[in-house]
Amino acid sequence: MRLHNRTFLLLGGSGGIGQALLEPLLDAGVRVILASRHPERVTHRQGVIPVPLDLAAGDLAGQLERLAWAYPDIDGVIHCAGQNRFAGLADMTVEDIDAQLNVNLRSALLVARQFSPRFVQSGLGALVFVGSTFGSIGFPGYSGYCASKFGLRGFTEALRRELADTSVQVLYVAPRATSTAMNPDSVEQMNQALGNRMDAPEQVAEQILQAMKQDQRRRFLGWPERLFVVLNGIMPRLVDKVMMKQLPVVRRYMAGK
Template sequence: MNLDGKRILLTGASGGIGEALAHALASHGATLLLHGRKSAALEALRQQLPNPERHHCLCADLCHPQERRQLVNAPVLADGVDILINNAGTNQFAWLEDQTEEQITAQIELNTLAPILLTRALLPKLRTPGLIMNIGSSFGAIGYAGYSAYCASKFAMRGFSEALGRELEGSGIKVLHFAPRATRTHLNSPDVYAMNVALGTQTDSPDEVAEWAVASLEREQIRTWIGWPEKLFVRLNALLPGLVDRALAKQHSIISRFAHPLAHKEGSQ
């Protein structure tokens, strides 16, 4: 799809991948409806974009039903949108037993439930031909220690994307699932960065991820996995999960050192 002149609703626009995506999409001539929870950050972003007068800010907590309805019913959406990008998300890196109920709930609600409900509400406003892009993760196909709740949320979004895409066959609306690997954003804690260094894990910048996402939109690519060896592990995990079990078991002690630090401190006393 040619993005020039297209109206795009981008959730989670004010930081990380979302902010980089906003700049990349605006540079391709898109008109952006920028969603976030902090109006000042959204407005600052809007002013930084090319032709800021073309773009609009929509402040809402997607996990709050009333605010989600207000976003859907915003006057700026009355004429519809060409593309919906479900990008807003959160993660918590820790052993499951060390996560609070609130942290687990937040990941499932923002990463899975909110985008599903938002997509459902916006389907009547999507123009045809139109696109829905769900920003997933390599952890939506590879269960990874320390990310159990996050993986659950991203596995669910991958299934949602696939099922909805098949449901909308012939409607003029395509559903794209775009899955980055580790990305350098504020969502990651210092422990995550330290673990990635210890494991030699490659990480991408938000700008790199944004460029690949724009390319996937232009090609209308249904499934996109970013990075090597992540692409290989995604396929192996689907076909021969036992091989991935054994490979990741070799990383377990390093992952545990950062995801479950209290146990290591207690063990050293």
């Protein structure tokens, strides 16, 4: 994927993995349209244009249409935005569930719906979606998040096959646990107790950029997480047993103890 002199819409670029992606994209010669609910908080700099966008809004389709009209040179989208709630399903509010499904999944469909026809027509375009290991492995305490990320993985697979006879590139990248502000202290402590490694956002951003440059269709990050993705697909009962052993620890941190 050529990056120099491209214009990418970056969703979720004001924090976490998206924020870590900003500098490498600029270094690669990309002009970045950075979408945020609070564009006034984005530091103004050369090559970055902050724009307002609320991925959880009911009128997101209209917002995207106006954005696409205002910036007709957008030829790529990177969807890094995400919502998460570490809790048992019974402890999640309807608002918690809606936020995860709307931001993590619904917004991705609407973004692709808006931009893919333009990319097909122009003969140039890329749709990059940041998923999660939890889009392939169901983990206790993350039922809402897993539902949205499993959906995102399936959507990108279907979309890639739907656009297979076009020049549009569809890439799905699945990081493992990442140290971002989205994770409360209880999640950080749980991962330490379970021995789960967490990557820095900068490490994940580097992997995403490599996958883009190498024209990959999907990339799963982290070891042994990549192995568990495969095992969960062919021997889910084995992964069930591992999760059962971890469950008391997970429940302890879900309860905030």
